[in-house]
Structure formats: structure tokens, C-alpha cells
Amino acid sequence: MKGSYRNKVLDVDLTSGTAKVEPLSEILIETFLGGRGFNVRRFFEEVPRDVDPLGPENALYIGIGPLEGTSFPGSCRVNFTARSPQTGLLGDSNAGGFFGPELKYAGFDQVVLRGRASKPVYLFIHDEACEFRDASNLWGKDIPDTQKAIIEELGDSRVQVAAVGPAAERGVKFAGIFCNLVRAAARTGMGTVLASKNVKAIAVRGTMPVEVALPDMFDDLVVEIKREILVHPQYKGRVYLGTTALMSSLNQLGCLCTRHYRTGRFEAIHQVSGERLADTLKIKGKACFSCIIPCSRYVRIDEKGKTILASEGPEFEGLAAFTSKVGNPDLKEGLIAVDMCNRLGMDVITTSEAIAFLMELYERGEISSSDADGLDLSFGNMQAVYALIEKIARREGIGDLLGDGAVEAARKLDVGEELVMHVKGLEIFKADPRGLKGYALGLAVASRGGDHLRSEPSFEFSEDAEAARKLYGTEDAAFRLRYKGKGRVVKDYEERCAISDCLNACKNTLVNMEILSYDRMSTLLHAATGIKLDQEEIRLIGERIVNLERMYLVSHGVTRADDTLPKRFTEEPLPEESGPSAGSVVELDPMLDEYYESRGWDINSGIPKESTLKRLGILHLVNGVLDESLVLRR
Known part of the structure; x- marks a missing residue:
């Protein structure tokens, strides 16, 4: 080839x-x-x-x-x-x-x-x-x-x-x-x-150049795509703030994770927002290979004539992890915590969940300082956060307990497992799912656990009722606090995200900015590789991947019962101070029904139907797993 x-x-x-x-x-x-x-x-x-x-x-x-x-x-x-x-x-x-x-x-x-x-x-x-x-x-x-x-x-x-x-x-x-x-x-x-x-x-x-199959055609397409990126409504905001823009926007919507998802607004948002970071500590923008959107950033903290931190980042997840989520109003202290995780090599999402979970237990009186190596686990105490990050990385004291993740820590502590914000053992992102119904469903069904990047159903922010009716059968699909149509939205975006992860091009452009339609992907792939796949064949690749990953989960006993969310999100409404999202909960069951139906999965078990697997050409790969799943369903 x-x-x-x-x-x-x-x-x-x-x-x-x-x-x-x-x-x-x-x-x-x-x-x-x-x-x-x-x-x-x-x-x-x-x-x-x-x-x-x-x-x-x-x-x-x-x-x-x-x-x-x-x-x-x-x-x-x-x-x-x-x-x-x-x-x-x-x-x-x-x-x-x-x-x-x-x-x-x-x-x-x-x-x-x-x-x-x-x-x-x-x-x-x-x-x-x-x-x-x-x-x-x-x-x-x-x-x-x-x-x-x-x-x-x-x-x-x-x-x-x-x-x-x-x-x-x-x-x-x-x-x-x-x-x-x-x-x-x-x-x-x-x-x-x-x-x-x-x-x-x-x-x-490497020193070996990459050659495309049809250079002139490919170059023309790339020039055209770059032009569209530069004039896209999201371009300037992404260059200025990148993903840190979500701090202010989610806070305004009332669904920014605050003090471990107990409210959707952080009173100190202006002190820790992406805008504050960009205006006070950002040195310059930073882009990945070949990208024209420098959405990352170099930051530097100087104190008393001495540089105490110089690094790239953070993204939204890290910034929210160690500010609003743990109740910290100090931007610099939050950046230091992110830098510690990066240097030690840990996931900021899980690390911050383990810490915030402990802080909530401490506030509720369910654990004491003596259970946590004498640390004061009050929300906002960043000295305790720093100590816990170090302890986790070195598996020392309470850190050894947390080193297996928040879910295992709760089980070993024998307290508060229902307070760990996870799906299938993977802790979730820093937006409160009660304010984002499509994302909530995406978290529940994601193939690697509580993960927002498997679907990214950003359409639910569009409020474009006409497009929603045309694409997903109901105008509700275009509104974040409505649940109808979200099963079809999540299916669509899961497939887009799967293709994005196959092309290994940034989701900012392919999914969020929606620069590439399937038809355009077909043309681009042909120019790059010489292979002719039409738009439906490309979409089917995304659908095939989602189903094969689902069958891997099924092989480990995963069923509909596991496609769930913590009770906080399905039973406890967001409090009044959450503004536009106040009173909202996640209506998960009807969204799951719609999602399974649109996917061609059994609505009771959440297991792909044989006809679906056959249509996607992977039945021969999963026959043994499918046979075992029939036993599960009995």
C-alpha cells in the first residue's frame, strides 16, 4: 500500500x-x-x-x-x-x-x-x-x-x-x-x-518523511481546512484560553464541580478562572505538532525575584481539580499541585477525586485527622493537598490506601463508597453531570469507565432546535438540561470521537469545532492514503470500534446495571446557588433506553445484539463472548 x-x-x-x-x-x-x-x-x-x-x-x-x-x-x-x-x-x-x-x-x-x-x-x-x-x-x-x-x-x-x-x-x-x-x-x-x-x-x-498518496489534492484540502479553522467562531477563544475557558463557562451555567460536586458554582471563580490565568501568569501560547491553534500555554510563577514554577499547562481538568473541586481560591497553589502530579506522573482527575473524596468524608465527620496521618483535610487546605499528592506517589501512609484509586480506598476504609464520583472504577471529569444530560449519559456508557472524551456531545450546548429535530428527532437534543434525544446524540458523537482517535487528530477541530464531516474525511483519507472509503464506511468504523469495546466489557460481565452514575447525580438536585442548573438531576434510564435502541443493543442487558455485530462484521471475533453473555442474561 x-x-x-x-x-x-x-x-x-x-x-x-x-x-x-x-x-x-x-x-x-x-x-x-x-x-x-x-x-x-x-x-x-x-x-x-x-x-x-x-x-x-x-x-x-x-x-x-x-x-x-x-x-x-x-x-x-x-x-x-x-x-x-x-x-x-x-x-x-x-x-x-x-x-x-x-x-x-x-x-x-x-x-x-x-x-x-x-x-x-x-x-x-x-x-x-x-x-x-x-x-x-x-x-x-x-x-x-x-x-x-x-x-x-x-x-x-x-x-x-x-x-x-x-x-x-x-x-x-x-x-x-x-x-x-x-x-x-x-x-x-x-x-x-x-x-x-x-x-x-x-x-x-525519526528522519523518514511521510508521503501522501495525492499531494496536490491533500495540500489543497489542508489549506481549505486551515482557512475554516482561522475564521471559526471558536478560534479566538481557543487560542486565548484553550480548555481553561470551561472554568468560567461551566460556573456561569451552574455545573462547575465545586467542593466535590456539592454545588455547581465556585464563589472564587474570578481568582482561578482561565481568564485570570491568561492575564496574570501565561507567558505565551503553545501548540501541538502541525496545529494552528496554540490552545495550550506556558505559565510562570515568580515570587520575590525567584521563579518557583515554569511549565506548560494546565488544561481545564487540572485547573479545576485543584481549585474549585478542593475549594481552593489560590490560582498559584492550584498550579503547583498540577505540576506536582505531572512531575510524579499521575492522573490529575483520579488524584483530585481521591483527595476531594477524603475531604468530604472529613467534613461529614466520617473520618478524622488520625485516619489520614494527622492531616487537616478541610476543603481549601492546600498544604494537605500537597502532602497527599506526595504520599500517593510514594505510597506512604494514607497515600498507600489512595494509590489504588478512590473506589478501592473507600472499600478499604469501609465508608463512603457511594460518595466516590466514578463509573466502572474510573473517576469522572470536573463538570457536574446534572447540568449536562448528554455528557452524563456519555459518562455512564463510555467504554473505559467514567470518561467524557469517548463522546463529547457538545451539540447539547447549541440550542439549535431546528438542527436537533433534523438530526436527532427532537428539539430537546439541543438543550443541555433536557434528556430526550440524548441517546442518539451520544451515539453519534461516540462514533465521531472513535474516528478522531483513529486518525489521531485533535478533537478540538474534528469533534468540538466539527471541521470535518464524514464526507470530507473520505476525501481527505483518499488524498492521504490512496484508500477509497465512503462516508458511511468511515462512520461504520467508528460504530465497529464502539461495539468491539463494548463486547470487551461484556466479556468482564458488564451489563446495563453497570451503565450508571453515582446517586448524587440521579437523586440529589443541584442546590439553589447553582443558578441555571439548580434543581436538575440526571434522568438516566430513559436516556439509556434510547441509547441502546439506537445502538442495536438489547435494551434490558445493554449487550449488542447478534444482528448488530453481524452487520458490523465482528460477529466472528466475539462469538464466544456473545455465548457467555446469553448465560448472563438468563
């Missing part, structure tokens, strides 16, 4: 210290496209269901997409997939930056890591080759020191590094893989899996 695919997979056996290059299956390309699709297809077939997530038999898949390394704006992301040590279910995480394109320049569409090295190593992948390098001197180092040491050793500042920190080495189950220092594939514990294989980092350097 020609075009922007490399048509090569690097298969690494860490146990034997060998690596081989294999051809990329043409059938895999045509049915799963790239990135997330490549990973889940091979993971489903190759990794036993009962594998120990931290055992050598759990393979880790690293996948990139066909647009990677081209001039397409934001073609920069990379997927890491394995069985999750945090949830025991599907582990999958995605990061931007420059690592993904560099892997393409080094000659590969996918890397598979199997087994476990006998001692700490890092991999150096370069121009269709892989070296195993001693990492004994790197073990214990944080993310920045690890990247610096590897670049110095290799003598090339252009090397791209994906590394794990001390948290992963110590078995914290929500440790991430960090690319370019802060570009975090942080969810579901993929860093913990990498560290369990005695791999400290993967360094990549």
Missing part, C-alpha cells in the same frame, strides 16, 4: 530483549483505520480476558493514525491501550504533543510491547530500528529529569520522550505515560502497565 501509512508494526518482546518488524494488515486498515482502532482490534484478539493487568502477559499497544506526521492541523496524538490496572476493564489513553508524529517518522504505525524486561530499560526507536538501553540510573527520577537525562544521553534535542514517573514505579494504579513532559496519557493506569514491564521510557527519533 502507498500513502501516509508506514505499513509497519514494531513488535517488542521485552522478556527476551528482541524486537521484530511486521507488516501492517491491509484488512486492519480498512476496518479499523488507525490509532485506537488498531489497538482495540489487536488487544481484543491477542490478550486473554483474565490476564493480570500488571503481569507480563498484558500487552501494551501504542497506535497512531494515517494523518500523523502530515501537514493536517493537529495530527499529533497517540493511543496507549492495555488491560487497566485501575478498573480491570479496558485501559486506553491518548496524548498529544510531538511523540506520535515522531513515531511515524521513525517508520511505524503501531508498537506492541510484550513481556517484562529483567531490569529497568528504556527503548530507543529510530528509523525502523529499536534499541534496548539501560535505565537503572533513571529509575526513581521524575518526568522532567527522565526526559532531560535521555536527551542528553542520546545527544539529540529533537528526540521525543514518553516516560513514567515515580508513581508508576511504585504501582500507583492511575499513573500515566507523559509525552513532552506534560502531554499526559494519564487515564486508566497505562503508565503503571509500562512501569510493570520495567520500561521507564520510550524515546523516538
Whole structure:
């Protein structure tokens, strides 16, 4: 095959210290496209269901997409997939930056890591080759020191590094893989899996150019798309604030996570907002590879003539995690907490949930300081937050309890499990689902647990009643506090997100700004790869991925009963001070009915019907799982 695919997979056996290059299956390309699709297809077939997530038999898949390394704006992301040590279910995480394109320049569409090295190593992948390098001197180092040491050793500042920190080495189950220092594939514990294989980092350097199949056609399309991005209504806001814009907008709507989801508005929002960050601490904007939207930011904190923090970031999740969620009105203190998580290599979403959960228990009198190493766990006490971050990363004292995640901590404490804000063991984002009904449904059914990035149904903010009737059958679909039509909206956006994760292009443009229709994707893919897939064939790839991931969950006993939300969101209305969202709860059951029906899943069990799997061409892959699910339903 020609075009922007490399048509090569690097298969690494860490146990034997060998690596081989294999051809990329043409059938895999045509049915799963790239990135997330490549990973889940091979993971489903190759990794036993009962594998120990931290055992050598759990393979880790690293996948990139066909647009990677081209001039397409934001073609920069990379997927890491394995069985999750945090949830025991599907582990999958995605990061931007420059690592993904560099892997393409080094000659590969996918890397598979199997087994476990006998001692700490890092991999150096370069121009269709892989070296195993001693990492004994790197073990214990944080993310920045690890990247610096590897670049110095290799003598090339252009090397791209994906590394794990001390948290992963110590078995914290929500440790991430960090690319370019802060570009975090942080969810579901993929860093913990990498560290369990005695791999400290993967360094990549490539010099092989990416060629597209139809250069003139591709260039014309990219120019056209860039023009549309530059005049898009969201462009200026994304450049100025990026995702941190959500701090003020969600607060205004009354659904910003505040003091552990007990209200939707933070009284100190103006002190910690994205606008405040941009106006006081932002040095300049920062973009990923080939992107024309510099939506990230460099920030610096100087005090008494001394720089105490200089870093890229944070995104909305990190900013909200250590300000409104824990009741902290000090922007600088929040940024320090985010930086600590990044350096130690931990997911800010799970880390902040573990801490905020403890704070609520403490406020309710269900635990005391003596249960938490003498710490004062009052909301807003950032010294306690700093101490807990360190303790979690080093699995010391109360941190050892929290190192398996908030759900396990509650079970071990034997108190407050209903107060952990998670779905299927994965803690949720910083918007209150009661104010976002489509997102609420998306969290309940997401294939990796409580995750907002599997669907991102931003249409529910549109308030475009006419478009809602045309696309989803009811005008309610366009309004965030109404639930009708949201099953069809979430289905649609799940498929868009799956394709975005296959192309490994940024969801800002593909999903939120909706720059690419399926028809345009078809034309773009043809220009890039030479492959002709029509718009329906591309959409079906997204649907195929969602169903295969669902069948992996079904193989672990997941049914409708697991597609749920914490009772706080379904039974407790948002309080009066939440403004426009006050009084709202999530009407989950009718949304699930509509979602399953639109998906072609059994409405009682939430298991895909045989006819659906056959239509998508994956029945042969899942027959055994489907047979077992029939027993479950009986």
C-alpha cells in the first residue's frame, strides 16, 4: 500500500530483549483505520480476558493514525491501550504533543510491547530500528529529569520522550505515560502497565518523511481546512484560553464541580478562572505538532525575584481539580499541585477525586485527622493537598490506601463508597453531570469507565432546535438540561470521537469545532492514503470500534446495571446557588433506553445484539463472548 501509512508494526518482546518488524494488515486498515482502532482490534484478539493487568502477559499497544506526521492541523496524538490496572476493564489513553508524529517518522504505525524486561530499560526507536538501553540510573527520577537525562544521553534535542514517573514505579494504579513532559496519557493506569514491564521510557527519533498518496489534492484540502479553522467562531477563544475557558463557562451555567460536586458554582471563580490565568501568569501560547491553534500555554510563577514554577499547562481538568473541586481560591497553589502530579506522573482527575473524596468524608465527620496521618483535610487546605499528592506517589501512609484509586480506598476504609464520583472504577471529569444530560449519559456508557472524551456531545450546548429535530428527532437534543434525544446524540458523537482517535487528530477541530464531516474525511483519507472509503464506511468504523469495546466489557460481565452514575447525580438536585442548573438531576434510564435502541443493543442487558455485530462484521471475533453473555442474561 502507498500513502501516509508506514505499513509497519514494531513488535517488542521485552522478556527476551528482541524486537521484530511486521507488516501492517491491509484488512486492519480498512476496518479499523488507525490509532485506537488498531489497538482495540489487536488487544481484543491477542490478550486473554483474565490476564493480570500488571503481569507480563498484558500487552501494551501504542497506535497512531494515517494523518500523523502530515501537514493536517493537529495530527499529533497517540493511543496507549492495555488491560487497566485501575478498573480491570479496558485501559486506553491518548496524548498529544510531538511523540506520535515522531513515531511515524521513525517508520511505524503501531508498537506492541510484550513481556517484562529483567531490569529497568528504556527503548530507543529510530528509523525502523529499536534499541534496548539501560535505565537503572533513571529509575526513581521524575518526568522532567527522565526526559532531560535521555536527551542528553542520546545527544539529540529533537528526540521525543514518553516516560513514567515515580508513581508508576511504585504501582500507583492511575499513573500515566507523559509525552513532552506534560502531554499526559494519564487515564486508566497505562503508565503503571509500562512501569510493570520495567520500561521507564520510550524515546523516538525519526528522519523518514511521510508521503501522501495525492499531494496536490491533500495540500489543497489542508489549506481549505486551515482557512475554516482561522475564521471559526471558536478560534479566538481557543487560542486565548484553550480548555481553561470551561472554568468560567461551566460556573456561569451552574455545573462547575465545586467542593466535590456539592454545588455547581465556585464563589472564587474570578481568582482561578482561565481568564485570570491568561492575564496574570501565561507567558505565551503553545501548540501541538502541525496545529494552528496554540490552545495550550506556558505559565510562570515568580515570587520575590525567584521563579518557583515554569511549565506548560494546565488544561481545564487540572485547573479545576485543584481549585474549585478542593475549594481552593489560590490560582498559584492550584498550579503547583498540577505540576506536582505531572512531575510524579499521575492522573490529575483520579488524584483530585481521591483527595476531594477524603475531604468530604472529613467534613461529614466520617473520618478524622488520625485516619489520614494527622492531616487537616478541610476543603481549601492546600498544604494537605500537597502532602497527599506526595504520599500517593510514594505510597506512604494514607497515600498507600489512595494509590489504588478512590473506589478501592473507600472499600478499604469501609465508608463512603457511594460518595466516590466514578463509573466502572474510573473517576469522572470536573463538570457536574446534572447540568449536562448528554455528557452524563456519555459518562455512564463510555467504554473505559467514567470518561467524557469517548463522546463529547457538545451539540447539547447549541440550542439549535431546528438542527436537533433534523438530526436527532427532537428539539430537546439541543438543550443541555433536557434528556430526550440524548441517546442518539451520544451515539453519534461516540462514533465521531472513535474516528478522531483513529486518525489521531485533535478533537478540538474534528469533534468540538466539527471541521470535518464524514464526507470530507473520505476525501481527505483518499488524498492521504490512496484508500477509497465512503462516508458511511468511515462512520461504520467508528460504530465497529464502539461495539468491539463494548463486547470487551461484556466479556468482564458488564451489563446495563453497570451503565450508571453515582446517586448524587440521579437523586440529589443541584442546590439553589447553582443558578441555571439548580434543581436538575440526571434522568438516566430513559436516556439509556434510547441509547441502546439506537445502538442495536438489547435494551434490558445493554449487550449488542447478534444482528448488530453481524452487520458490523465482528460477529466472528466475539462469538464466544456473545455465548457467555446469553448465560448472563438468563
